[in-house]
Amino acid sequence: MNIESFDLERWQSVHEHQVEINLSESGVHPLRLRELVGAGDLEDLLEQELGYPQTNGTIPLRERIAAMYDGATAANVLVTNGGSEANFVTCWHLVEPGDEVVVIQPTYMQIPGLARSFGATVREVWLEPRLVDHAGQSGPGGSRGPADGLRSPARWRLDLGEVRAAVTPHTRLIAVCNPNNPTGARLDEAEVAELSAIAADTGCWLLADEIYRGAELDGRLSSSAWGRHDRVIVTGGLSKTFGLPGLRIGWIAGPAEVIDRLWGRHDYTTIAPGALNDRLARLALEPSRRQRLVARTRKRLRNNQAIVQAWAGEHQTVQQVPPEAGGVTLIRYAGSRPSARLAETLRAQQGVLVVPGIHFGLEHHLRVGIGGEPDPLHRGLARLGDLLRSASGPLASETSPTREH
Ligand SMILES: Cc1ncc(COP(=O)(O)O)c(C=O)c1O
Structure with a gap:
């Protein structure tokens, strides 16, 4: 390979x-660590056994993660070592030689790199910067200088027609990072719904890397792709929005049967999250701390x-x-x-x-x-x-x- x-x-x-x-x-x-752990938690933490935890993540941790996705339960969640393992395990499970993977670009390059390594062809659909004039109307562009008083580049937009056109009978997966690294763009509810509908209509999977969900500058939580149909897989983790990359806690949220299959892959990668990391992640995702x-x-x-x-x-x-x-x-x-x-x-x-x-x-x-x-x-x-x-x-x-x- x-x-x-x-x-x-x-x-x-x-x-x-x-x-x-x-x-x-x-x-x-x-x-x-001291910003996360209160004095009251310390004694309890020192009692933590440093054995293997439940290998797919402890039930309390999976419940706390599930609470961030409407209607999800612990059975819909697999805990991984970072969002990167979540993406890896998902691609490893889904992508086979000869498949096509539609990737919304620009993006964190893990998924396109993995897809090509697993023998797939990547078809790119690019976000484009749009200009918005004072009346709020948008048009293509993105290259006028900041001195331009009339119009300024306002948003990166996705042409969903282009996504639909990129899907072929060989497409296995559509991959999106939302909110997006590196642009900071966020798809709105209608766009997430349409993206998921494209996957549903064409019988392919949607993999939404939502590790930045919650990190919205305007405080409006981004729409999740979670639960829209039975071929939607969402990945996330504590590394970005929660400021805890050193815990190496990520997760996959999806239909219970798929999560079960992905757990079988995780047996081959890292077996389990670190016991202390699982424990600290539970603390971080306690609702008021979260x-x-x-x-x-x-x-x-x-x-x-x-x-x-x-x-x-x-x-x-x-x-x-x-x-x-x-x-x-x-x-x-x-x-x-x-x-x-x-x-x-x-x-x-x-x-x-x-x-x-x-x-x-x-x-x-x-x-x-x-x-x-x-x-x-x-x-x-x-x-x-x-x-x-x-x-x-x-x-x-x-x-x-x-x-x-
Ligand atoms: C979009 C995206 N997904 C996944 C990851 C990897 O996350 P982690 O550090 O939790 O493995 C990154 C890291 O930069 C990222 O930007």
């Missing part, structure tokens, strides 16, 4: 703990987005479609410098780590994390601004492509 390089993860794995300012992170600044964590995340994202927006407003050669949810934003920059070269220069010369857009197949963009501390964000953006000023012309004209493969 030929496994393609997961460039985004490689780039972060190699550099993220060595740089002065890490803006490559896609979640929110992690909690410390709400506190979500509120912390949303506040942080709003504050940091204001910093990015102010910075972008001061730089005529960058453009941002404001993120609706999630821990990251895409910055489009003027000029023709390849994003990998720009990101490497920024890292090597300025000590700032961002993710080059090319890791998502999207040239002339950089992905910047907005979940961290405000001070490094300010400093990192200032250095990025200096670098861009030293080497950029105006943004490309409105008709130029926003991506290059």
Whole structure:
């Protein structure tokens, strides 16, 4: 099996703990253990046996996860080691050589990489930036500069007609990341319903990676694909919205029979979550704590987005479609410098780590994390601004492509 390089993860794995300012992170600044565990919980925790827990996740944890999906029970949930294992196990189960997988792009590149490694052909449908004028009408575009007073890029939109057209009799799976990494776009209820209807009408599966659900800047919880029909699988976890990536707790929510089959795959991957992680995850998802964590995340994202927006407003050669949810934003920059070269220069010369857009197949963009501390964000953006000023012309004209493969 030929496994393609997961460039985004490689780039972060190699550099993220060595740089002065890490803006490559896609979640929110992690909690410390003491912020999660109250003094009253401590004695209890010290009694935790460090054996194998229930291998598909303890019942109390699965019940707490199920409580986030209308009508779900513990039987609809498999606990995994991170959202990445959830996606892996699902793709491993569903995708066979010769299948086609429709992937909404840009996206976290795990699923397309896995699908190709498992012998499938990936058909891409791209989110596009839309311009919205003052009357609220949208049209294609996305490349006017911020100085344009009439219209500004407002949202990344999905053309659902294109998704339907991409499905063929060989399509096994439609994969979407919603809310989306790297754009911060969020599909609305009608769009999630239509996406799920496309899968239902054509007999293929819908895999919705919803690990950013709950991290909405405006506080409106994103619609989930969960439970819309018996070929919908949702993945999630504690790493992004809840600020607990070090717990390595993810999950799959789906029909009970499918969850059972996926559990059989998980026997082959990691067997079980860590006992302590399962225990701490139960604490984190206790309803009042869960709400506190979500509120912390949303506040942080709003504050940091204001910093990015102010910075972008001061730089005529960058453009941002404001993120609706999630821990990251895409910055489009003027000029023709390849994003990998720009990101490497920024890292090597300025000590700032961002993710080059090319890791998502999207040239002339950089992905910047907005979940961290405000001070490094300010400093990192200032250095990025200096670098861009030293080497950029105006943004490309409105008709130029926003991506290059
Ligand atoms: C959309 C998406 N899904 C899954 C993951 C992996 O999550 P985890 O760290 O819980 O394995 C990431 C990590 O960046 C992600 O962005």
